[in-house]
Amino acid sequence: AQSVTQPDIHITVSEGASLELRCNYSYGATPYLFWYVQSPGQGLQLLLKYFSGDTLVQGIKGFEAEFKRSQSSFNLRKPSVHWSDAAEYFCAVGAESNYQLIWGAGTKLIIKP
């Protein structure tokens, strides 16, 4: 079955610390992978996406993600978080043959001052 797992419901990190949010997927076709961010009261905004090529992709706001096919993972990273990064982060997977995105449950990021 197609699925996306974000194993951490909440993550708390100190401002200035590094961040890694985990995403694992199960998908039959070659996946297209996305990370979105949702700030409180807002819609979802795309951080970055992977379709093919270099498995390390750069996104907005200083985020990056690495596609590891052998581990079926697409983890999101940031070297130093800012208080404004407090939000909920969603991983999603799709494919060229299918319009629909499969969404993870989201990880809520809490920043400690």
Place this chain on the structure above:
Amino acid sequence: DAGVIQSPRHEVTEMGQEVTLRCKPISGHNSLFWYRQTMMRGLELLIYFNNNVPIDDSGMPEDRFSAKMPNASFSTLKIQPSEPRDSAVYFCASSPTGRGSYNEQFFGPGTRLTVL
């Protein structure tokens, strides 16, 4: 570009009333999606339109829900009659191509619906 526009941003209504949510997608985008977000169920796709035609409405929870897209710049999601379990945030998203999953979906700010 103004982005995806949704109205109203907040709606409070009483059980049994009709609710209409509105969406204006980004100009030139030909795919439109309606989602519902709740704490319990996360983000759920309700219906997908391509070139104004409903392609997949399998996510519409029941007959009380209906969606239309009369033209490329407007869509509605209607709930009639509304029930308290319909309380959620409803998002509209648009995408620039017919096969939207490999293109970015641009989300509106959402409509927070509360049914009392």
